[in-house]
Every structure is written in C-alpha cells, then in structure tokens.
Amino acid sequence: MIHGAVMGQDLRTDGDLVRRTTRSCLELADELGCRSLALPAFGTGIGGFALAECARVMVEDARRFESQSLELVIFAVFGSDAYEAFSSALSSPLPDGS
Numbered sequence: 001m002i003h004g005a006v007m008g009q010d011l012r013t014d015g016d017l018v019r020r021t022t023r024s025c026l027e028l029a030d031e032l033g034c035r036s037l038a039l040p041a042f043g044t045g046i047g048g049f050a051l052a053e054c055a056r057v058m059v060e061d062a063r064r065f066e067s068q069s070l071e072l073v074i075f076a077v078f079g080s081d082a083y084e085a086f087s088s089a090l091s092s093p094l095p096d097g098s
Contacts, residue, residue: 002028006043013043015057022061029070036072041082051082055089063094 004021006013021042029037039058043049055075062073075086 002037004039004042006049007047011046013047013049015049015053018042018049018054018057019061022058023065026062026065026067026070026073030065030067033069035069036074037070038074038076041075041077041086044082051085052088055082055085056092059086059089059092060094 002025004025006017006021008017022039025037025039039062041051041054042058044051044054058075075090077083077086
C-alpha cells in the first residue's frame with residue numbers, strides 16, 4: 001500500500017499538495033513495477049478540497065504521467081458527487097488539447 005499525505009498541520013490542503021501527492025504515488029508505483037494503482041479523491045474529506053478541482057488536478061496529472069509499468073490508474077471515490085466530478089474530469093481534454 002502507498003500512502004499519500006495531502007494535509008498540512010492545519011488539516012487543510014490545496015491543489016499543489018494534491019498534485020504533488022498524486023505525482024509521488026504514481027512515481028512510487030511505477031518504481032515498484034506496479035501495473036495498477038488505485039487513488040482516492042485526495043484532500044476532499046477533512047482537508048476540505050473541492051471535489052471538482054481535486055478530480056481535475058488528479059486526472060490531469062495521471063494523464064501526463066509517463067509510466068514504465070503502470071497500465072491502469074483507478075480513481076476509487078465515494079458517492080455520486082465524487083463519481084460525477086471524476087467522470088467529468090476524465091471526459092474532458094487536457095488544457096493543452098491532448
């Protein structure tokens with residue numbers, strides 16, 4: 001199991017922490033030779049980070065990651081609001097058009 005910490009001592013998070021944590025988890029999974037990785041919606045519980053922004057940040061980072069071993073990234077989210085946020089982010093093109 002890979003643990004990604006996204007909250008500071010104030011128990012809050014932001015887009016930069018979510019992006020860095022997502023990237024760190026992807027890199028570590030790849031270094032370990034994992035073929036798949038499941039990620040939760042980082043920071044959206046106690047951290048208070050907005051679901052839509054979390055989904056956008058995490059999906060963009062996962063799409064941009066160039067892996068040697070990872071074949072599948074699963075966003076394991078809870079509830080219909082999170083499902084909709086991640087579904088929307090997954091169906092949107094990257095900001096640079098890719």
